[in-house]
Amino acid sequence: MIEPHGGTLIDRVVEDEHEEQLRSRVSETSAIDLDIAEYQDLINISNGRYSPLDGFMSQHDFLKVVNDMTLEDGTVWPLPIILDIPPKKAETLRPGDTVGLNDPSGRLVGAIHIDDIYKYSVIDVAKCVFGTDDTDHPGVQNLYNREDFLVGGNIHVFDEERYNSHDLFPKETRVLFEHRGWETVVGFQTRNAPHRAHEYIQKSGLELTDGLLVQPKLGAKKQGDYRDDIILSSYKTLFNNYYPDNRAALSVFPSRMNYAGPREAVFDALVRKNQGCSHFVIGRDHAGVGNYYGEFEAQEIIREIGDVGIIPLFYDYSFYCSKCDGMTSEKICPHSEEKQIHPSGTKIRNMIQEGSQPSEKIMRPEVARCIMDADEPFIKESGLQEGRA
Numbered sequence: 564m565i566e567p568h569g570g571t572l573i574d575r576v577v578e579d580e581h582e583e584q585l586r587s588r589v590s591e592t593s594a595i596d597l598d599i600a601e602y603q604d605l606i607n608i609s610n611g612r613y614s615p616l617d618g619f620m621s622q623h624d625f626l627k628v629v630n631d632m633t634l635e636d637g638t639v640w641p642l643p644i645i646l647d648i649p650p651k652k653a654e655t656l657r658p659g660d661t662v663g664l665n666d667p668s669g670r671l672v673g674a675i676h677i678d679d680i681y682k683y684s685v686i687d688v689a690k691c692v693f694g695t696d697d698t699d700h701p702g703v704q705n706l707y708n709r710e711d712f713l714v715g716g717n718i719h720v721f722d723e724e725r726y727n728s729h730d731l732f733p734k735e736t737r738v739l740f741e742h743r744g745w746e747t748v749v750g751f752q753t754r755n756a757p758h759r760a761h762e763y764i765q766k767s768g769l770e771l772t773d774g775l776l777v778q779p780k781l782g783a784k785k786q787g788d789y790r791d792d793i794i795l796s797s798y799k800t801l802f803n804n805y806y807p808d809n810r811a812a813l814s815v816f817p818s819r820m821n822y823a824g825p826r827e828a829v830f831d832a833l834v835r836k837n838q839g840c841s842h843f844v845i846g847r848d849h850a851g852v853g854n855y856y857g858e859f860e861a862q863e864i865i866r867e868i869g870d871v872g873i874i875p876l877f878y879d880y881s882f883y884c885s886k887c888d889g890m891t892s893e894k895i896c897p898h899s900e901e902k903q904i905h906p907s908g909t910k911i912r913n914m915i916q917e918g919s920q921p922s923e924k925i926m927r928p929e930v931a932r933c934i935m936d937a938d939e940p941f942i943k944e945s946g947l948q949e950g951r952a
């Protein structure tokens with residue numbers, strides 16, 4: 564089995580015998596309230612999905628990640644994992660304090676042992692991480708909405724917190740892979756219901772490996788994206804009809820979409836490495852939004868960084884070709900465009916919204932029906948989703 568990033572799978576769930584002690588320590592000060600994305604980060608740190616991170620970033624790691632895409636010790640890490648607090652809260656906290664953390668409903672779920680409290684330049688961070696400070700970019704907008712102060716330090720949570728029944732922690736997917744005899748596993752990140760190009764790429768990856776892990780990112784997204792429950796139900800439908808039981812697994816990665824393009828591709832790969840995947844698919848415009856990133860920029864950045872302990876699989880445009888009579892790709896189909904039917908996510912969403920079923924050449928009819936049978940398959944307003952899966 565592949566090593567976790569940094570060599571050790573982090574586990575920050577407090578041991579039973581220390582729980583009461585920690586609870587009484589944090590009861591003396593008022594806790595920090597987490598929004599849904601921060602709460603998801605907390606959980607992902609605690610269950611090892613973000614190994615080797617054991618907490619929210621302190622200033623030295625934060626600056627190094629922003630500027631050089633590594634932690635202070637040189638380990639590759641592309642995205643800041645940060646906890647922001649308002650100035651009034653910052654005044655009451657000191658390095659060395661242990662402070663409670665509340666989930667979005669106000670429930671005390673864990674604690675942070677504070678290393679430092681610091682300010683940062685939003686514009687500089689946006690330009691480095693997202694390649695732009697344009698507030699039309701949803702990831703930049705999220706950053707601008709944050710408070711002025713960041714608090715760094717390692718964390719503990721009191722219990723294993725799970726997003727839903729599909730939320731398998733890295734230690735669990737690792738057991739699953741071993742149990743199924745998969746020595747190599749290709750990981751697939753998605754934020755969409757599957758069309759046939761997704762299936763083609765996943766199965767192309769699976770030809771090279773023993774198993775496939777499809778792991779949709781679930782959490783805050785933007786208006787018009789698929790709802791979490793639709794992504795899951797459409798994948799279940801696809802798996803039931805078109806995938807061999809003993810070769811494919813469906814799990815989830817509870818995390819906000821950052822739309823950070825190339826950097827998020829590296830992040831997505833490292834999370835899947837921690838889940839136990841040996842390979843990871845990087846497609847066209849991975850985690851992109853609008854026209855902020857080049858179509859193959861994510862692939863280029865991974866080539867530049869070099870070996871991060873998981874093998875990237877690069878894919879080109881995939882589509883149906885009537886002359887080839889099947890799914891194929893830019894790389895291997897020699898035919899002209901009029902023979903090709905491209906399964907664009909936007910086109911499919913528009914068709915579904917108008918009540919017409921996409922051609923079975925671009926979306927499996929069972930999947931299309933599963934989406935069309937839902938009352939409201941798409942997110943109406945950006946941000947937190949109601950009725951998570």
Ligand SMILES: [Zn+2]
Pocket residue numbers: 884885886887888891896897898902
């Ligand atoms: Zn062709």
